[in-house]
Amino acid sequence: MARSVYVAGLGPGVGKGTVALGLVELLSRQVARIGVFRPLVSGDGDDSLLTLLTKRYPVVAPYAESYGVTMAEASALVADGKWEELISRIVERYREVERHAASVVVIGSDFAAAGGARDRDEIPRELAFNARLATEFGSVVVPVVSGEGRSAESLTSAVRSAYHALADLDATVVAVIANRVSEGPPADGGLPVPMWSIPSVAAVAAPTVAEVAAALDATVVSGGDGALDRDVLDYVVGAAHVPTVLDHLTDGALMITPGDRADLLLAASAAHAAGNVTLSGLVLTLGEPPDPRVVRVIEKLNTGLAMLLVDADSYHTIAAASHIQARLGTATPRKIDAALGAFEEHVDTAELTRLLDVARSSRVTPLMFENDLIDRARAERRHLVLPEGTDERILRATETLLRRGVADLTLLGDPAEIARRAREVGVEIGAARLIDPAASEWRDRFAERYAELRRKRGVSLDLAYDVVRDVNYFGTLMVAEGLADGMVSGANHTTAATIRPAFEIIKTVPEVSVASSVFFMLLADRVLVYGDCAVNPDPDAAQLADIALSSARTAAAFGIEPRVAMLSYSTGSSGAGADVEKVAAATALVRERHPDLPVEGPIQYDAAVDPAVAATKLPGSAVAGQATVLIFPDLNTGNNTYKAVQRSANAVAVGPVMQGLRRPVNDLSRGATVKDIVNTVAITAIQAAAR
Template structure:
């Protein structure tokens, strides 16, 4: 069991973010990491913020709440520090039952809790923990940054101590522009190795041990304005405001704020995406301008009206379009200046319920941690597993290495545009948007999406004619030029033709189209691979501890036994391609020979066919879902099976069962699902859910790029 104690040098260093970043970095190394905050330092808090965020992000059931601050003070003042530490060791052992590695959050040294530093040292000893110091830094103030670390280092026996492992600088200021990019997943290219080396040299002029091999700087995390942005819903309490319209306050983030004081004609440049408009409530022109901006597709963060009274109902009637579009509107009796002052004092800490921001911060911090250092600390003593984080990380990295061109027929769809910009900037794929360039630029401007210079946008009207004759040739005898021209008006068909002619490597669609719209052209123009007779699909289900593969949940309504066997083989090969060693369960309502009937007989026959075709695969069926997935049930119902209780590839007997099961698991267990990924085609085409998030589209593009590379290699 390895334990890292993160010791802060003071308040406001980003300790919560550092803890979550370490946990995510370990997850991406395949290490199941737990979290422990031994002591609370807040009065009357029933739910600890860091612990709650950890539980939300990892979906771990094995968490313990910290010892309450009142109990800490009482026992410490009574000289019961040993008893306190015994309780902490007990908490640590509870978490160790199901984790290979534990990150422990130390106490914040402050003017009130003078015992914090000495208690941190005792914690490190009691838990046999390695210590990482967490501090903020300014590149231009090396000596000052080092002195903060030095103050805490003394409590642990100095840099020569075997316990001290490194320094993590958070919220670092003074770095060059462009160093605060937000990664989609763990991105080693963001680590500031050169800057760390230069800063270490500067520090060592006064503190020779900091930045040395004895006490390395294991990461330097830039201060990021974009990761410090609150939601509009986080502002109300700070400015003692009431809601005129809550709208999308839980989703809208405050990128900037503007006080509107002069004539509206001189202030219109402030009405941009992510802007929080602050104005006196008698400025009806500001209210109407905000409403007009929202009606024009500009997602303002929100509107705060100050002083006086709330606007009349008659005025608000004019703003109904903005209200219906979700514009958050607040009213406070504070003056405009007082409101701005209060907002400037808003804490940078992540609220418990802001999972989106917590996720981004976690990835950002983990991308700046030295994984070579982390690997040495782990020392190869842990059994690697394909966690969801490792799965996402691996396939994003594989897609970057593949360097594939992916066409996106829904090129003017906002989520698709944002996903394409992310993929292009991160090198996940070379994306081609099929859309009018002016439409893409307008949407990007309205939504504050920065389009990379090398992102391809192709006007379908300019290229459609060159595909007519080629499509007639591909579908010889089935359509004429007029029919081909008509079908090519559909950008999905046009994109599929580009794929058929090897002008792109893959296609992703479905954000606004149905599965049939996406798949039908692929059936007609791409067709099935030589070894297969059908096209099927899989979902990668990212459960908290493991990735499962579900097939077929999107394509084949009622496959016969031979088709079901082929789906199992396709799904096993897909699992292997993404780093999962397949153990395949053929799912039915009956396990083994206990049940009879046409449905269970079909699954039994399919299992035998699959075993004959692929004796190299671990496959068993029919198995009930619980017998396939729960070890104790598997041992009871199928004691001789190598798959029962250990399955990670689940093949459902029909589309009704598969689609219902994947959606039930996804929604009830709050599980992320990646897919559907189509398998069996000559070239990769993948379908999105119409409710897909931007991240879903990014991962599907990455997945498609990897498929293209695998087919090329094969």
């Protein structure tokens, strides 16, 4: 097994960050203890990529312990002729990280990271330096070659040169990656190792408005975090008359114009608000702030665009802006999604995992569980419907899901309104299908289906025609009719409004008497399944047994070995009462229906999860102390417990995940975050694939 993989860039601006991020994401799915390391960091030790990796992932060492030396320290040692001491210091720091990690990703050095000029001999020296370190670390090497501006023939030659140059330096190369490829992928060139090609992705290579503002030392006149997070794909100088400038505006363009050009500011903002073009922002030059009357009009347009003010003139501003390079960092979450999406789509991650020979940890961490959700959903991509198409969280989650290739999506709502909200938020949802239930060609068909299903309840065709206009009913009928594989809603709707249509239209599977739900509780060191915490207020013994069996199946479907604890205020025969008797009866039913399923009950929570308590209260139990599926006796207990654990233990609660329905429909909390939505969509896609 390769304990360490070394990402070596051949030349500046090759995009090592995308490859390093992809590798850390890949390895975090396999091992619980991962390390990251940079031999050299620039300046005072402030490295945006290393900061990102140490904050995004639960790595074994903090930032301050995850690098060798700063460039200043390295320069001083080299100036004194102390190359071996430099190597020794870096290796010593690396060994400290490796000692605590199952696997380490090393991001190779950039001698010119601070932007200095490179002489003819610098790249070979840097290559030799990285090859030496990889050998000292015992790392396998993944060289990264830039394809920017290169023909396929030229890039093929560069890839071959990269492999042989490192191999000649005794480095163990396992694969070569060509990144930012703009003119077609290279041929493999007969290399003995795989070669993968990642195309140039504008959302990764383009700087954000925030990065432009920082580089230009601009004052932010207006615009919040979302406005500053937009990608700048082009620059347009506003100097001509309005019609001419409008002809030259392009999607993603940042318009640079003097602050006193009220005509251009209003015209560009109106074009953006109307949907004629989607701009990234506005830069006002000459230190001239816009007229307050103009600002008030622009604010009424709700463009969501940032407005920046700089002292320089337009010529010097555009000259400076054209040299700004994008960087992956904690402040660019959308860029991270785009980079991971590009890596996962174009690199054979299964083959790369095999080449690295990484043994999967038997312990499932929360990060491993979440990453496994994304992997499994991507492997069998399904089509899901999201009824709340204008909600900002849904729109942001949609962009993430599409960029990561998790699912194909339909958003419900007025397409013009959804597109307008997407422009305001600054997200790209172009690959999503937009449907207005009120105007859809399926409305008549759905009304007939619903009226037939609910005829005994007195639902007429006219009433059904009105009902199916509701986004949750329309989305559920899409699932029932096979026009979507599953549905996720609830960001703006109650649980009842989300799941009532599913109970009426989709119904439960034959062997289950009651639909129920579970939460995946992602604790620091394990993943537990809690059921039922969202649907059934006071299930009887038979229903409780059904909930337990459904929850066990759900746990197994998501890679968690089911060991079921039927919870009560009593363990074994230590207590009595109607509530205890209900749990005891439910436990007996579970054992009768599935004798091979490990189940214990009645059992208290502490005896279910704590081995020390279990040894005292239920010695010899196959479940006590190691339960993975915890079944609560009623909704009051379950809902309060999951929220208490979520808040007090800083756990991530994924769910509620519905179970027992013929087709997957899942509910979101109205306080759901973008990450919650992404996880729930992935779970729903996996359920759809399993169906």
